[in-house]
Amino acid sequence: MPIRITALTDPAPPSGSHRSAWLASDAGGSPLGSAFLRVFTREGQDHLAELELDVHPAERRNGVGSLLFEAAVAAAREADRRSVIAQAEAGSAGDHFLRAKGLRKVLTLTYVRLPLAKADTQALHRSVGQPHPGYRLISWEGTVPDELAETFAASRRAMDDMPMDDTDFGTVVWDVDRVRSVAAAVAARGDLLHTVAAFDESTATIAGFTELVVPGDGTGDGQHYGTGVLPEHRRHGLGAWMKAASILHARETHPGLAGLLTDTADSNTHMRHINDALGYEPTHTSVEYQLDL
16 A cells, blocks of 8 residues: 655744654545654753654554654754653553654553542642742743742753653753743633742742643633742652642642543652652553664
8 A cells, every 4th residue: 555655844843843744644645644743942952853653453454554753853863852752551562662763662651540539638628728938839821920930940950851761862951931932822722721839038038839720611621731849949848749739729729620640750759759658549650762863
């Protein structure tokens, strides 16, 4: 069966990267599969590309995936990327495909969900009410207030040492413009962004943060975006404190919300312990692979 690979153009490239796309089709023009390559362009990650590849189950083992893979890798080489990463659910066809193509496993992620109907609100209130001398919780909806923008952007380095195992992920460099652009992107698609932060009263700076995105209609599942505490403020229980406040806000503000989703590297034992203690339940495991070019 002849397979045609057509390169497509992304009409709305995301900030900080650009995407290439390819569509595989048969002689009659019926789609068989697709591939997307996100090429990161921001400082700290301008060596990296991320691959998403999907082939219709009925068309697998016919060479479709291989042709799409070859097109994407060639584009990554042309863009002078050092590494290509790709993710697949453990044990899936994609997992086997990436291994067969010579990519190496660099990270295992466990996905968990907190059913909000099971959330222990009394325990959450107790946790949020516990004093943390020298710190207080603050929160906001959407874009960070102007008076907090600089310290919030600076607090993002709390994620720099997030366990990524052998992934050549680089460093995500944050500034005020990037913080605001993320919030604007969430709002543009109709979702709601809620941020809880731990505020260090001695320096009037943000010591840590946790972000939660909720569907605009307040139903379905929310998604945790990131939780981090600056190294100099760790071992004070701030991560669990902030996350408990975020869960409680979601439970009380969005009664139609069913659950909260997050994923954590298996090697990030501290955050996994927090999630377990708060009642998050495992849903599936994904594996991240890397191709060194």
